[in-house]
Structure formats: C-alpha cells, structure tokens
Amino acid sequence: MGKIQRSIEINNSDTEVLLFGKLDENIKEIEESFKVAINDRGGSIVISGEEENVEKTEALIYNLLEVLKKQKSIDLADVRYSIELIKKNESRSMTDLLNDILVYTAMGKPIKAKTLGQKRYIEAIFSNDICFGIGPAGTGKTYLAMAAAVRAFKAKEVNRIILTRPAVEAGENLGFLPGDLQNKVDPYLRPLYDALFEILGAETYQSYVEKGLIEVAPLAYMRGRTLDSAFVILDEAQNTTNEQMKMFLTRLGYGSKSIITGDITQIDLPKGKQSGLKTVLKILDGVKGIGISYLSKNDIVRHPLVARIIAAYDKYEKEKYKK
Numbered sequence: 001m002g003k004i005q006r007s008i009e010i011n012n013s014d015t016e017v018l019l020f021g022k023l024d025e026n027i028k029e030i031e032e033s034f035k036v037a038i039n040d041r042g043g044s045i046v047i048s049g050e051e052e053n054v055e056k057t058e059a060l061i062y063n064l065l066e067v068l069k070k071q072k073s074i075d076l077a078d079v080r081y082s083i084e085l086i087k088k089n090e091s092r093s094m095t096d097l098l099n100d101i102l103v104y105t106a107m108g109k110p111i112k113a114k115t116l117g118q119k120r121y122i123e124a125i126f127s128n129d130i131c132f133g134i135g136p137a138g139t140g141k142t143y144l145a146m147a148a149a150v151r152a153f154k155a156k157e158v159n160r161i162i163l164t165r166p167a168v169e170a171g172e173n174l175g176f177l178p179g180d181l182q183n184k185v186d187p188y189l190r191p192l193y194d195a196l197f198e199i200l201g202a203e204t205y206q207s208y209v210e211k212g213l214i215e216v217a218p219l220a221y222m223r224g225r226t227l228d229s230a231f232v233i234l235d236e237a238q239n240t241t242n243e244q245m246k247m248f249l250t251r252l253g254y255g256s257k258s259i260i261t262g263d264i265t266q267i268d269l270p271k272g273k274q275s276g277l278k279t280v281l282k283i284l285d286g287v288k289g290i291g292i293s294y295l296s297k298n299d300i301v302r303h304p305l306v307a308r309i310i311a312a313y314d315k316y317e318k319e320k321y322k323k
Contacts, residue, residue: 106201135295245276
C-alpha cells in the first residue's frame with residue numbers, strides 16, 4: 001500500500017480546539033499511534049501516511065467528533081481508548097459508551113462507563129444477582145458498583161444499600177486506635193464513604209444512614225444476617241479468607257443483588273491464609289446467575305502513569321516467578 005492523504009472538514013474552530021487538545025496532545029497521541037501526519041488547514045484537517053493507517057485515523061477522527069457532539073469535550077483518556085477500539089476492530093464506537101448514564105452525582109456529573117471493559121462490567125451487574133468485578137486499581141470497580149446500587153435504590157428495585165469490606169488488620173492493631181469500635185474501623189471504610197458522599201451528597205447520605213437505608217460496616221458485621229431486598233457490595237474482597245467469602249455469599253436474601261470487587265494481585269492477608277476471592281472464582285465459574293467481569297489496565301481511568309506502573313509490576317512479578 002502506498003501513501004495517501006485524506007481531508008476531514010470541521011468548519012468550527014471550537015470543535016477543532018477541543019479535538020486537538022491541550023498543547024495538541026490529542027493529535028500528537030493519534031499521530032504516534034498510527035504513524036501518520038495530521039495538519040490543520042483552516043476549517044479542515046489533512047491526514048497523511050500509509051493507506052491503512054490513514055483510513056484507521058480517519059475513522060478515529062469521525063468517532064471523536066461524534067463524542068464531541070454528545071459530551072462537548074474529550075480528554076486524552078477518551079482518545080487513547082478510542083485508539084484501542086480502532087486497533088481491535090471493535091464494531092462498537094466510543095459513542096456507544098456514552099448512551100447509558102448510570103446515575104448523576106449530587107453535583108450533576110453523569111456517571112457512566114468510560115471504557116468497553118467498564119461497559120461489560122455494568123451489563124454483568126444488571127444481568128446477574130451476584131457479580132464479581134476483578135481488576136487493578138483505577139478501573140472503577142467499586143465506584144461503578146456504588147453508582148449501580150444508587151440507581152437500583154432510586155428505582156425502588158431494592159430497599160437499602162449495604163457496603164462492606166474486610167478490615168485485614170482487625171486484630172491487635174485496632175486495639176491501639178482511639179475511640180469505640182466504629183471509630184476503629186472507619187479508616188478501613190473511608191474509601192466507601194468518600195464515593196457515597198460524591199454520588200449522593202453528604203446531607204442525603206447522612207439522612208439515608210440515619211433512616212437505616214444505607215449501611216457501611218466491616219465484613220464481620222455480616223455474620224448471622226440474612227440480607228433481603230438489599231444491594232450489597234463487598235469491596236477489597238481479595239482480603240477475605242475462604243470462610244469469610246462463603247459466609248458473605250450465603251447472606252444473600254430474596255430480592256437482593258451482590259457485587260464483589262477486588263484485585264487478586266493486591267492480597268494483604270497474613271502468610272498462610274488463602275484469599276477467598278481467588279478460591280471462589282474457581283468454584284463459581286460458570287454457575288448460572290453469577291457474572292464474573294475482568295477489568296484490565298486498559299480500563300484504568302486514573303492518570304496514564306497508573307496503567308504503566310501496573311504493567312511494570314506485572315512484568316516484574318512474571319520475571320520473579322520465572323527465576
């Protein structure tokens with residue numbers, strides 16, 4: 001294939017500025033990814049390079065322009081993920097990810113899938129009574145689960161939301177912390193509080209807690225209970241033991257839904273203790289009504305360096321096991 005040129009009319013300076021990004025970072029990313037040259041010709045942009053690369057870049061640009069029509073902005077993360085879609089020949093475009101808004105935060109910000117992996121995770125949540133969200137930090141496992149819980153609660157599909165996580169160091173170390181038991185476990189639950197505050201607003205959250213509509217508690221509090229008509233989220237599940245995981249899963253009552261999130265590469269259990277999450281993924285694989293969704297570094301929506309750090313650690317771990 002030889003070199004060709006393609007021109008795309010834009011005729012809107014504001015759209016062009018948004019497309020190019022801060023200091024042209026979006027266009028530079030596209031040029032580097034597809035080995036093409038992109039030039040501004042006043043009202044249009046010209047793409048030059050090998051035919052196959054130019055065609056992919058052209059499809060990408062039209063994709064991003066559609067995104068701009070819907071959300072009025074794009075960032076480098078949008079561009080990078082759209083590049084991945086084009087490279088994988090995914091039939092669904094970035095605009096498909098913008099169609100379904102889970103819920104709006106207290107400040108009016110829409111919460112929705114930002115990657116195809118997140119989209120599949122959300123679909124798994126709503127099509128199963130129990131769903132596992134497995135992946136590294138920054139993939140939105142817990143935040144999207146909470147947004148789904150709030151959506152279900154507002155739609156009156158459940159009567160309450162219960163959020164829990166294991167307090168790994170809930171032995172002698174907690175005894176040295178000041179305050180009553182709730183004060184001692186609060187540091188372990190803080191990430192859950194923070195996410196709820198953002199989604200609901202502090203006042204609404206506090207009101208729901210006082211009415212018993214939202215409960216945030218350590219995993220140990222779940223023992224002996226049956227959780228009916230509840231949306232239950234178990235966070236940091238990689239730090240459960242086999243006994244704790246079985247206990248949690250058997251709490252599920254009528255009309256309830258459960259989401260279990262975790263990162264099997266970040267287990268903080270004492271030596272000799274097996275992760276209940278790693279075990280249960282093998283036991284329940286293929287069981288009807290249970291969804292298992294794996295998120296990867298491609299689904300990370302934090303700073304781009306987070307994905308590179310995780311990739312570097314993965315490489316280190318693989319090399320370590322080879323020795």
